[in-house]
Each structure stands twice: as structure tokens, then as C-alpha cells.
Amino acid sequence: MFTLDPRLHADTFVLGRFPLSLLLLMNDSTYPWLILVPQREGMREIFELAPADQQQLLGESCHLAATLATLLRPDKLNIAALGNVVPQLHLHHVARFRSDPAWPAPVWGKSPAVPYRRAEIEAFRERLIPLLADFTPAGAD
Amino acid sequence: MFTLDPRLHADTFVLGRFPLSLLLLMNDSTYPWLILVPQREGMREIFELAPADQQQLLGESCHLAATLATLLRPDKLNIAALGNVVPQLHLHHVARFRSDPAWPAPVWGKSPAVPYRRAEIEAFRERLIPLLADFTPAGAD
Numbered sequence: 134m135f136t137l138d139p140r141l142h143a144d145t146f147v148l149g150r151f152p153l154s155l156l157l158l159m160n161d162s163t164y165p166w167l168i169l170v171p172q173r174e175g176m177r178e179i180f181e182l183a184p185a186d187q188q189q190l191l192g193e194s195c196h197l198a199a200t201l202a203t204l205l206r207p208d209k210l211n212i213a214a215l216g217n218v219v220p221q222l223h224l225h226h227v228a229r230f231r232s233d234p235a236w237p238a239p240v241w242g243k244s245p246a247v248p249y250r251r252a253e254i255e256a257f258r259e260r261l262i263p264l265l266a267d268f269t270p271a272g273a274d
Numbered sequence: 275m276f277t278l279d280p281r282l283h284a285d286t287f288v289l290g291r292f293p294l295s296l297l298l299l300m301n302d303s304t305y306p307w308l309i310l311v312p313q314r315e316g317m318r319e320i321f322e323l324a325p326a327d328q329q330q331l332l333g334e335s336c337h338l339a340a341t342l343a344t345l346l347r348p349d350k351l352n353i354a355a356l357g358n359v360v361p362q363l364h365l366h367h368v369a370r371f372r373s374d375p376a377w378p379a380p381v382w383g384k385s386p387a388v389p390y391r392r393a394e395i396e397a398f399r400e401r402l403i404p405l406l407a408d409f410t411p412a413g414a415d
Contacts (some may be wrong), residue, residue, distance in 0.1 A: 144296070176312035176349055177350070178339060178343065179332075179335070179336060179339065179353065180335075180336035180337075180339045180340045180343070182376060187332060187336060188329065191320075191328060194320070195320060195321035195322075195328060198319060198320065198321045199321045202319065202321070208358075208359035209318070209356075209357055209358050209361065210319055210355075211354070211355070211356045211357075211358070212320065212354065212355045213352070213353065213355070213356070213380075214348050214351075214352070214354070215350075215352045215354070215380060216352075217349075217352070217370055217378035217379070217380075218352050218376060218378050229358055236358060237296065237359050238358070238382065239300050239354075239356060239358075239380055239383075241338075241379065241380050241384050242379050242380075251350045260303045
């Protein structure tokens, strides 16, 4: 039985899920910032996943990263499994631009989150989700 | 022909190599901080690697992470591909402790690097390298 960490739940919107991972949108409109959370209880590190799950996570991460690169044309992607505050295994994918307020530093702890307006979330969802393969949007099941 | 980025070269010691990646030790004794650099010219993002190289990098990363976990018993591992400053694809592996000076923030940009003394590097090398599989230490070929 997998349960999303309450802090991740509070800080994000659930866009849907790949076969292994939930796809979350961080509620900070400063950066396009997506998070994959493998739906496996008790995992803290990538190496703790079963080998098949490691490969599935890699595939979902690369698919998401390539899609963000195509859609947004960022200067760089930042992909990270940190978890010092929320140890439940989650993999950040942040599209970075030379014009963003934290560049070239990492985004964590740089500036207070700027919550999305509902219309912005819907617009992002409508652009991103049709590009994702093997993906079940939230509310579609 | 693969060439290590000059800034990565300047900031690290080359410990050796796995079949795909160079293994670097960041010259900052504040944190146990290792870096994998796939020896493929022109790569900036994990998804740009050929699928077989993606899987090899995943395997090398998980092996390194599990080895650091066994050796050092950190509170958390931080694994990240950022590259805003040095775009050559490289994957950070930092063993984090609640007692380290940046906790719980990420390590980047937190405090000036504290260079290793030579004896410290040798001691770390002697503890880590015997635990690594499919690894060629620097100077051994």
C-alpha cells in the first residue's frame, strides 16, 4: 500500500501517473518543476528499488526530461533525488533558464514558492499531458 | 574522443573509472562527494545518452550509492545531475549527515570547499576502492 508523503502532497498537484511513478507539479510557478514518486512503500534511495523498478524509473525520468526539453527548450535540466527534508524517494525534474531567479544555483531554498493560479496549472497540464506516453492523467480512472 | 571538462578536472581527483564513467572525488572534505562522468563526448543530459549507456550509468550510480551507504552509513544520499555551471553530463553523489554544515539544504554553494590533505584522500581511496566492482583505479592501467 503506497501513500504519498503528506508534505509532498501539500506542496504539489498530482498530474497523474506513469506505470511506476506519480507525476507531481510543484506548486511554485517560478520554475517548471515536476516530481516523480515511485509508488513503492518505504523507499528512500534509488538503489533500494528492485532492479526492474530502477529501470522503469530511469525510463520514466528520461521520457519526462526529453518531453520537458522538447516542450520548454530550457537551458538545462536539473534532475535530483535529495530527500533530506522528505525522505520518501522522489526525483525532481526542474527546467532551468538563464533568466530564472536562481540561475546558476540550484532552486532549493532560493526564493519563496509563488503558487500557481488555477488557469496556469490547467494551461500547463494541457500542453504537457498529451506529450506523455504510458500516462494516466489524474481523474481519468 | 572524451575529454573531461577542465573545471571538473580542476575541482576533483580522478579515482578511476567504471566501464562507462569516470569516478571523481570532489576536493571538498566537508562532505563525502563523488561524481560520475560518462565518458561520452557532448552529452549534457541523461536522456541524451544511448539507452544502453543510460542503463549502464544507472547501474554504476546504484552500485556507487549502495557502496557509499554501506561504507559511511549516511542519513541520506543526494544524487543529482545539475550542470548549470558545467554542462558536461556529470552525476553528483553526496553522502549527507544531519551533522554536516549544510543539512538539510543541498550542498551546492553553501560553504567554501575545504581541500583534502593528501593522506585523507589516500585513506578514503583505500576504504572505497576495494568495495567497487568493475572498477579500474587511476594509475592501474
